[in-house]
Amino acid sequence: MGQGESANSRLVDHGSAFVSADRLVARLGRWTQSEGTLADRLARAISALIEGGELRPGDRLPAERALASAVSVSRGTVVSAYGALTERGAVERRQGSGTSVTGAGLRPATHRAPRQGSTEALFSALPSSIDLLRGVPQMSELAVGLVKEHEPALHASLLSETDPAGLPILRARIAQQLTDEGTPTTPEQILVTNGAQAALYLLVDELVSPGDVVLVEEVTWPGLSDVVRRRGGIVVGLPVGPDGLDLTALELAMARMRPVLVAVNPHHQNPTGTRMPADARSRLAGLSAEYGVPVLEDRVLAPIAFDGVVPPTLASLRADAPVIVVESVSKWAWAGLRVGWLRADPVLVRRLRGTRQVADLFTSVPTQLLALDFLDRAEPLRREISERHARMLDLLRGLLAEHLPDWSYVPPRGGLSLWARLPEGSADEFVRLAAIRGVSVAGSAAFSVSAASDARIRIPFTAPEPILREGIRRLGEAWRDRAI
DSSP, X not given: OOTTSOSSOOOEETTTTEEOHHHHHHHHOSTTSSSSOHHHHHHHHHHHHHHTTSSOTTOBOXXXXXXXXXXXXXXXXXXXXXXXXXXHTSEEEETTTEEEEOSTTOOOOOSOOOSOOHHHHTTOOOTTSEEESXXXXXXXXXXXXXXXXXXXXXXXXXXXXXXXXXXXXXXXXHHHHHHHTTOOOOGGGEEEESHHHHHHHHHHHHHOOTTOEEEEESBOOHHHHHHHHHTTOEEEEEOEETTEEOHHHHHHHHHHHOXXXXXXXOBSOTTTOOBOOHHHHHHHHHHHHHHTOOEEEEOSSTXXXXXXXXXXXXXXXXXXXXXXXXXXXXXXXXXXXXXEEEEOOHHHHHHHHHHHTTTTOOOOHHHHHHHHHHHHTHHHHHHHHHHHHHHHHHHHHHHHHHHOTTOBOOOOSBSSEEEEEOSSSOHHHHXXXXXXXXXXXXXXXXXXXXSOOOOEEEEEOOSOHHHHHHHHHHHHHHHHHTTO
């Protein structure tokens, strides 16, 4: 799957509700790698697509013979699988009309999601291995200097401040920065959080109820999809092309699925590195306004731009669009400083402020005061981190040309990682081979919302140069190992 293709094929022809056999097979993933008969495995895989919201009531499944040919099994296997789904009430079969989804398999989730999600895999590097899992940048010299020189104003009234929304002085500073960047903002629209992840958690907890649909990019930051699933929501992934989220697919899904939230990472998307063009950003803001569906814009990586291009927020494009902006200092200043924030309607901010009172109360005052220093030097800090990682990307590309010349990718114009495509084989299998060579790296499965192409590896270029060099050298050895 090249960067110019969608990250997933569109499963359903929304005009006819017909499900293509070939596209259904692509979404089933490695369905044969489970227990039971082939019919049982196929039925479970189709059921998972129904429960995940990708197959909706009224969708027409492929004819038995067509699906059998596409998955290379007998027609009897498909007949048995469809029969099992019919017995469960997930589909109905009518003579002359084929097999259609009933929606019985799409029930509100009432159970707790498994404790371990995809996010945990990105923080599971073995102590003895080279960590190419996390996209955590090193602190710049400027950032280190600011920490050393930090002298907070130690007023007793300030140090005792415990407002769940954040220090008034920090909220005002963030609001002013957003205003200066083109998004008019008041302090009442700002909620300070313990990093961007905490903002995501609070938003999902407030906006998503069990059974609600949340639309996201097909490959996305798992910290978002995991939180939605833990809340009992249904995460539906939409195609990602060379310019980011497929907005035609988004509009169809918004009209058809009635989501409670759309979550996007439009600038230097993690993990694909894509950018959404200006006209697409305007259209996305317009869809939010037209359908009245909140859009969560993740801008954590937006300021790390190698060419200096950082557009204003989606919220700046349509004042009537319910856009929620999430940002943080972690990627461009100091990953260890857990200070993030969100910009939203003041009414929502007040509701989230109440939620924080039963979650983590408030953000540490000393860290908020240090964040003020970083915000005062935001422009040079962002420029320095961007220049450093532009150099590291050049280094990585040279290493890939030397050790993995047959891997393909589109160079990102910002962000902290590269989304590489394997010319053949399974990314999941390669991840295991890499671990044998002492390198921890993440494949497509860590970022895919549902079954998708198992052909990508995310490579952060944030490690110190000697570690990155050795890590890519070992990945090259692992790639050659697969042929032995």
